[in-house]
Amino acid sequence: MAKYGLNRVTLIGNLGHEPELKYLDQGIAYMTIRLACTDRVRNKEGNFQDRTEWVSVNLWRGQAEIASKYCKRGSTVCIEGRIRTQQWETPEGEKRSRTLVEGQKLILLDGRPVGGGEFSQPVSPVSAATPPQPVQKDVAANSSPQTSSPQSSPVDPATGMDDLPF
Secondary structure (H helix, E strand, O other), X not given: OOOOOOOOEEEEEEEOOOOOOXXXXXXXXXXXXXXXXXXXXXXXXXXXXXXXXXXXXXXXXXXXXXXXXXXXXXXXXXXXEEEEEEEEEOXXXXXXXXXXXXXXXXXXXXXXXXXXXXXXXXXXXXXXXXXXXXXXXXXXXXXXXXXXXXXXXXXXXXXXXXOOOO
């Protein structure tokens, strides 16, 4: 039997309201968003029916600031995080609890903003940075025949692409 479990959740959905960025007294940014996750199920008659689950997601620091800058109501996002349960007691003595997701990673699926705030292609933390361009070597400058050696680069001079399978 495992001593520890795995608390991991991945959600894709649309924001239910405009994100509102708030700051704690220490200057830490946070926000709570409501995410509508809709899936399509087939009912007894064989017809498809949409089923929507509303999930509360807490975002902190940089993730919250990115969401406030690039997201709006209806934006499609992917959230990776973990499930948390908050428990408290009301002034009347009733015990209450709610389950939410502590967002650890935010991926914007609407795309990168172009011009007037429209989106063109998906943005993820990996694709947000510009990838390095392949270096094209000048073959005419070196008239000696090239031999393959461990130090040589596997870049094809004609295309500028490498021949590595990964």
